Amino acid sequence: MxxxxxxxxxxxxxxxxxxxxxxxxxxxxxxxxTFSTNGMSTQIFGEAADIFAAVGRQFEKVQETGKAILVLKAGPGKLRYEGRHSRKL
Incomplete structure (x- = not known):
């Protein structure tokens, strides 16, 4: 998926x-x-199993050298937010 x-x-x-x-x-x-970054987070795209395996491997590396908190949100498909405009209030 x-x-x-x-x-x-x-x-x-x-x-x-x-x-x-x-x-x-x-x-x-x-x-x-594949992934893209911004000032607040990183969006990762691909097969769900590949993403979770990759993030898990890299998170384990971080924990070997120090402590860190990892927050994630997941959704189906390739969700990009390019081209959307925020509404002025």
């Missing part, structure tokens, strides 16, 4: 930025998925 998973990684360390960037660099090596 194709899926989209949105994740946010919160390293519990002062050097959180380098942990997040290393996580993304490692995630980029996963050939079975």
């Amino acid at each position: 194709q899926a989209t998973v949105e994740i946010s990684l919160y390293p519990l360390t002062d050097d959180y930025e380098s942990v997040v960037l290393a996580f993304l660099d490692d995630l980029e090596q996963e050939e079975s998925i």
Whole structure:
């Protein structure tokens, strides 16, 4: 099943930025998925089993070197938010 998973990684360390960037660099090596990032989260696209396996592998790496919280949301299909406009109130 194709899926989209949105994740946010919160390293519990002062050097959180380098942990997040290393996580993304490692995630980029996963050939079975694609992803895009923004200032708040990362959206991962691919087969659900491949996404969860890849995120699990990378999350285990983070936990080996320190502690972190991983928050995720999952939905079916390829959910992108490009081209949508917010309504002015």
